[in-house]
Amino acid sequence: MANQPHPASQSMQLFNSISGALDFKVDYIDKKGVGERFSTDRFVQCQEYNIIWLLNGKGQYQVDFQQYYLENDVMIFLTPGQYFYGENGGFEIIKYSFQQQFFCVKEYNPQTLCNGVLFNHVYAVALIKIGEQENELFSKINKKIWAAFSDSFLADKITIKKLLAEFLSSAVQVWLAQSPFNPNMTEEETDLLFAFRRALEENFMTKKKMPEYAALVGVSEKKIQRLVKNRINKKLSELIAHRQLVEAKRQLYFTGKSNKEIAYYIGFDDPSYFNRFFKKNTGLTPEQFREKYDVLYLDNILSELKSLIDNYFEKEHAVSFYAEKMCLTSRTLSNMVKKVSDKTVSDFIKLRLTLEAKRLLLFSEKTIKEIAWELGFDEASHFSHFFKSATDVSPETYRIHRMSKGRTDDSVLEKEVGLQNWDQLN
Numbered sequence: 001m002a003n004q005p006h007p008a009s010q011s012m013q014l015f016n017s018i019s020g021a022l023d024f025k026v027d028y029i030d031k032k033g034v035g036e037r038f039s040t041d042r043f044v045q046c047q048e049y050n051i052i053w054l055l056n057g058k059g060q061y062q063v064d065f066q067q068y069y070l071e072n073d074v075m076i077f078l079t080p081g082q083y084f085y086g087e088n089g090g091f092e093i094i095k096y097s098f099q100q101q102f103f104c105v106k107e108y109n110p111q112t113l114c115n116g117v118l119f120n121h122v123y124a125v126a127l128i129k130i131g132e133q134e135n136e137l138f139s140k141i142n143k144k145i146w147a148a149f150s151d152s153f154l155a156d157k158i159t160i161k162k163l164l165a166e167f168l169s170s171a172v173q174v175w176l177a178q179s180p181f182n183p184n185m186t187e188e189e190t191d192l193l194f195a196f197r198r199a200l201e202e203n204f205m206t207k208k209k210m211p212e213y214a215a216l217v218g219v220s221e222k223k224i225q226r227l228v229k230n231r232i233n234k235k236l237s238e239l240i241a242h243r244q245l246v247e248a249k250r251q252l253y254f255t256g257k258s259n260k261e262i263a264y265y266i267g268f269d270d271p272s273y274f275n276r277f278f279k280k281n282t283g284l285t286p287e288q289f290r291e292k293y294d295v296l297y298l299d300n301i302l303s304e305l306k307s308l309i310d311n312y313f314e315k316e317h318a319v320s321f322y323a324e325k326m327c328l329t330s331r332t333l334s335n336m337v338k339k340v341s342d343k344t345v346s347d348f349i350k351l352r353l354t355l356e357a358k359r360l361l362l363f364s365e366k367t368i369k370e371i372a373w374e375l376g377f378d379e380a381s382h383f384s385h386f387f388k389s390a391t392d393v394s395p396e397t398y399r400i401h402r403m404s405k406g407r408t409d410d411s412v413l414e415k416e417v418g419l420q421n422w423d424q425l426n
Contacts, residue, residue: 057091256331
C-alpha cells in the first residue's frame, strides 16, 4: 500500500463558529500511540459518526459487543451510540469524526448520509476492504482534507464538506461493490432495503409486524418479505429481536437503568420475559452481562476520566459533562469510579482544579480575579470559596504563606503543584 502522510500535527479539528461544538476532526495515529489513544478508547463513536481506516497492523476489537479480528487495509464505519472497544493489537490509523449537523444534510447524495448505506449497521459492522485501487483513491482525498487545514484548528469548512462528501460517496460505491448482498441486486432493491432498515431502526421498539413496515416503506407486504428473506436471509422477527438485544446491551452498559426500566424502554411488557430473552440470546443474565463489561473496562476508567478532565477542567466542572463525553450517565460513571477508587468524580475534578489554582497562585502574577476566570469561575468569590473548601485557606493566604515558605527553594513549590501528583493519583 502507498504510504499515508504523517502530518506534523496528528490531529486537526474544525469547530462550529456559533455553538463552539466540534464539527469535524481528523486524526493520524501510529502504532506507538495506539495503546494510549485508540485501543483503550471504547467511545470513539460516542457523539460523532466515525470512519476508521486501519492502515497497518492487526488485532481484535468489539463493536456492539460482537468481536472482530482484523488485519490492515480495511475501513469501518461507526454510528453514535455504538459500543466500541479495542481489545488488543496495534494499528496505524486515520480516523474521521463528524457531527450529524455538519454533514448529514439533504444537499448531498442520500446514500452518503447518516441514514444512508454506510452507517446505522447493527447486524454486523459496516466494513470495506482497501485494495491498491481503493488506497490510491482514498489517499488522494485524505491528503486534500489535511491540506484544507491552515493549522490544527482552522480549516476551509466548505472544502472539508465537499471532500467528506467525495470520500463517503466513494466509500458507498466500494461498499456496494463488496456488498454481502447478492451482487445482482438492482438499484431499486438497494434503495428499498435501506428504506426498510431505516424504518426498522426508528420503530423496532413499537412495531413488530411486517405489514407495518410494508406500509412505512410504501410497498406490499409480500414484496418486502421476499426482499428481506432473499437479501438478508433473516426473518423480520429475527431482525427485531437482534436490534432489541443490541439496544438492551447498550442500555445495560451505558446507563444506570434497572432491568425493568430497560425492558419497558425496548418494548417488553413483561420484565421477566425480557430477562429470559436476554439470557437465551447471550448466555448471561442482564446483571451478569453488566458486571462482565464493567470489569472489562474498569482498569482504564480512571485514566480515561483523568485524560478528559485534563482537557476540559478549566471550563467544565460538572460530572454530567464528563459522563456525556464518555457516553455514560452520571450515575453509571460515578458507580464505575467508586468501584476502583476511594474518590468520587467530583473529587477528581476538584483536585485538578486545585492543583492548577495552586500553580497559578505560586508561579504567575495574575490576580485572584484573573485566575478565577481562567479556571472557569464566573466570580472571584466563587473561586475563593472553592479554594478554601479544598485547602482550608483562602487563595490570598495560600499565595503569601507558600511563597514566603518556599522562597529559598523553588523546587519545594514545584513539587507541590507538579503534574506528577495528578498522574500518580488513583
